[in-house]
Amino acid sequence: MKNPVLMIAVIAAAVMELIDTSIVNVALSQMSGNLGATLEDTSWVITAYAIANVIIIPITSFLVAKLGRRNYYIGSIIMFSVFSLLCGQATNIWTLVACRFFQGIGGGALLSVSQAIVFELFPREKQNIASALFGIGVFVGPTIGPTLGGFITENFEWPWIFYINVPIGLVVTLVCLSRLGEPAIKPVAGRIDWTGIFLLAVGVGSLQTVLERGETDDWFNAGYIVCLTAAAVLGLTLFIWWELRVKHPVVNLHVLRSKNLSIAAALTFVSGMGIFSSVYLTPVLAQRILGFTPTQTGLLLLPGAILAIGGLIVSARLLQRGVSPVVMVATGMLLFVLFSYRMSVLNLGAGATDMSVPLIFRGVGLAIVTVPLTTLAVSTLEPKDFAQGAALNNMMRQLGGSFGIALVNTFLARKFAQHRSILLEKVTAYDPAYNERLRQYTGYFQAKGSDAQEAGARALGVLNFSVDQQSLLMSYLDGFLLLGIVFMAALPLLLLTRARRRGTPAVVLSDH
Numbered sequence: 001m002k003n004p005v006l007m008i009a010v011i012a013a014a015v016m017e018l019i020d021t022s023i024v025n026v027a028l029s030q031m032s033g034n035l036g037a038t039l040e041d042t043s044w045v046i047t048a049y050a051i052a053n054v055i056i057i058p059i060t061s062f063l064v065a066k067l068g069r070r071n072y073y074i075g076s077i078i079m080f081s082v083f084s085l086l087c088g089q090a091t092n093i094w095t096l097v098a099c100r101f102f103q104g105i106g107g108g109a110l111l112s113v114s115q116a117i118v119f120e121l122f123p124r125e126k127q128n129i130a131s132a133l134f135g136i137g138v139f140v141g142p143t144i145g146p147t148l149g150g151f152i153t154e155n156f157e158w159p160w161i162f163y164i165n166v167p168i169g170l171v172v173t174l175v176c177l178s179r180l181g182e183p184a185i186k187p188v189a190g191r192i193d194w195t196g197i198f199l200l201a202v203g204v205g206s207l208q209t210v211l212e213r214g215e216t217d218d219w220f221n222a223g224y225i226v227c228l229t230a231a232a233v234l235g236l237t238l239f240i241w242w243e244l245r246v247k248h249p250v251v252n253l254h255v256l257r258s259k260n261l262s263i264a265a266a267l268t269f270v271s272g273m274g275i276f277s278s279v280y281l282t283p284v285l286a287q288r289i290l291g292f293t294p295t296q297t298g299l300l301l302l303p304g305a306i307l308a309i310g311g312l313i314v315s316a317r318l319l320q321r322g323v324s325p326v327v328m329v330a331t332g333m334l335l336f337v338l339f340s341y342r343m344s345v346l347n348l349g350a351g352a353t354d355m356s357v358p359l360i361f362r363g364v365g366l367a368i369v370t371v372p373l374t375t376l377a378v379s380t381l382e383p384k385d386f387a388q389g390a391a392l393n394n395m396m397r398q399l400g401g402s403f404g405i406a407l408v409n410t411f412l413a414r415k416f417a418q419h420r421s422i423l424l425e426k427v428t429a430y431d432p433a434y435n436e437r438l439r440q441y442t443g444y445f446q447a448k449g450s451d452a453q454e455a456g457a458r459a460l461g462v463l464n465f466s467v468d469q470q471s472l473l474m475s476y477l478d479g480f481l482l483l484g485i486v487f488m489a490a491l492p493l494l495l496l497t498r499a500r501r502r503g504t505p506a507v508v509l510s511d512h
Helices: 004-019 025-035 044-067 069-089 093-120 124-155 165-179 194-213 223-243 253-257 259-289 294-320 325-344 352-378 383-426 432-447 452-496
Strands: none
Touching: 004 069, 004 093, 004 124, 004 165, 025 044, 025 093, 025 124, 044 069, 044 093, 044 194, 044 383, 069 093, 069 165, 093 124, 093 383, 124 259, 124 294, 124 352, 194 223, 194 383, 253 259, 253 383, 259 294, 259 325, 259 352, 259 383, 259 452, 294 325, 294 352, 325 352, 325 452, 352 383, 383 452, 432 452
């Protein structure tokens, strides 16, 4: 390895960006109270960042060619850090949302360009190891984000979830200024495809907003969701038409003629659903329903994260020894299905062991999928198309994460109502178990000093809470099962892949 200090710095930058995709989630209530905003308005803090990210990622290749990798990367780190500081100093919700959008613009490069830099620091025969090391960062970021956010909001104020980026950004900037150069082969930039950039921003930005806000605003019952859906369909349709005919496209869609890339992109979309949706579901299940603290939840996730690191390194070694990426992806996806099943049979008495074992399956499964799936994406591409193929693959992971969270949110709301209705049908005055439980609770509250009427009302409240908790648990367990079904449904796509093109490197993670 040529420069370990630079490698650590750029991986830290990528982890920082990925943590920021999820660290805010647990601080929304505190932000809402401090800024005098509704929780609905505050959730735009998450949406704005996601929109900016998903717009920038596919055009990173173009921006690197136009501005130079060193200038673009360092500029992005500075932009990310400055707007992190401004996010922490925001005094109203819409200033914070605007700062988060520009923070996301800067953050878009921290993932994709970091991949290319890490890749170049290793000789060709050890690039699998480079991919695995970077994969550790990709995996750790979304996993520890909610736990870190919970710790900070419990012990400090919410602005510190943004302020922690500033010293890291400063150190990474100084390291890159002294150690980062331009790549040996510089990409050539053509004319700026302003039409393509505009159509991409409209199409992908609208789609991301619909996915992020749909469930909150009751989907197509909200007029602006209908308008944005139309804008997404029209924008993406025109974008595809334009990019296929223009001489210097901002995104080269011709690479999707590769069957392996198209299939890998679809599976990466599913993988993104699994990574982000499971990280979204698990902390809520553990803390809100099972009563774990944020620290305990973090400890639950830790064994799976540690073993995932080993899984990434082992998968890289296996690829280097000629093991088929198709076999490895299938194995990883089946492990995730096993995780989904084990999570779907938990109950309100579930403890740390009941959750940590399935989470190990999740961590190892998704780790085994990550590196081989990237290999599969570029396995039949010409070398000149590796960069664009990897960029499209990364965008699909981000969109998959957004789609997955939107899907499970909608699914949870529907399932909660369904389970609650079924349980309430069974809780009647004619049910002996219900009457016995009501009598016990009423007697308990009377013993604590309540009169008969008050004790009866409080007893009913406890029973109603129990019904809600059970309904919520059942809906979350169904959510995990849904993810497993999606992974199983996607497995047959692997049968359509083709053999690797001679001369294709085992793993390519560069986005440009």
